[in-house]
Amino acid sequence: MPRRVEVRLKVSATAAEVAAAAAELFAETAIAAARSRGVARIAISGGSTPKSMFELLADPSQPYLNDIPWGQLQLFWVDERCVPPDHAESNYGMTKAAMLSKVPLPDANVHRMEGELDPEEAASRYESEIRNTFKLEGAETPAFDLILLGLGPDGHTASLFPHTEGLDEMARICFANHVPQKDTWRITLTWPVIVAGREVAFLIEGAGKEEMVRTVFTGGYDPETYPAQLIRPASGRLTLLLDAPAAAGLPGPPAVGASTLELS
Ligand code: 6PG
Secondary structure, three states: OOOOEEEEEEEEOOHHHHHHHHHHHHHHHHHHHHHHHOOEEEEEOOOOOOHHHHHHHOOOOOOHHHHOOHHHEEEEEOEEEOOOOOOOOOHHHHHHHHOHHHOOOOHHHEEOOOOOOOHHHHHHHHHHHHHHHHOOOOOOOOOOOEEEEOOOOOOOEOOEOOOOHHHHOOOOOEEEEEEHHHOEEEEEEOHHHHOOOOOEEEEEOOHHHHHHHHHHHHOOOOOOOOHHHHOOOOOOEEEEEEEHHHHOOOOOOOOOEEEEEEEO
């Protein structure tokens, strides 16, 4: 039986406001974690949705450049395409252009998945990088301070695609997942690592995601078909940052604002 989770829903009128809410969550988490543990470890997703958030974090007219303790931030990726870092499809490449090239985050704090390598080698090297950075022992699971996820139109999240081997991987931290429906390989954090995040948040925008948001968060539990349903954080909390079009299918008044949803 899936874990019961309280979903904290924050619906914004526009995609720009979702990006602002996400930037705020990123900054708050980084500041709080650095203050309490001396380090903030955040894992970000790729795709198109988070780009505006990254641009806001790097925008000199916003408070984040000054407020975020960049020297105490360790940045990781949730997943990566198996392409070189300068490839148009690279999640790292997108983040570098939108943010990394404009913020004082030390290179040593940027933990890139090496998409240019053989997928298995890249996954194994990333797992070692996480073990070393978190100083993990044995089968310990890393506890990221924040994991930011997207939702694919097919119900995937990270690079956990429907009916792929990665959905069954419980032991590894990072996995090379073959995605037949895209005829490609992806490197991804596994779902047990994602659900161990202290804070886990989805950023979802656009009317195109309405149906999948409704299915994933209010429909029957079928994670093989809708892998995003695997994300039931051990903390018992999950944050959804949506714009109104993406949230239109959720129960209750399509109100912009904050509310809660119970995932049973
Ligand atoms: C990736 C992402 C992936 C993404 C979803 C949503 O590598 O593409 O990590 O999981 O979050 O596909 O993508 P959009 O934000 O582009 O809709």
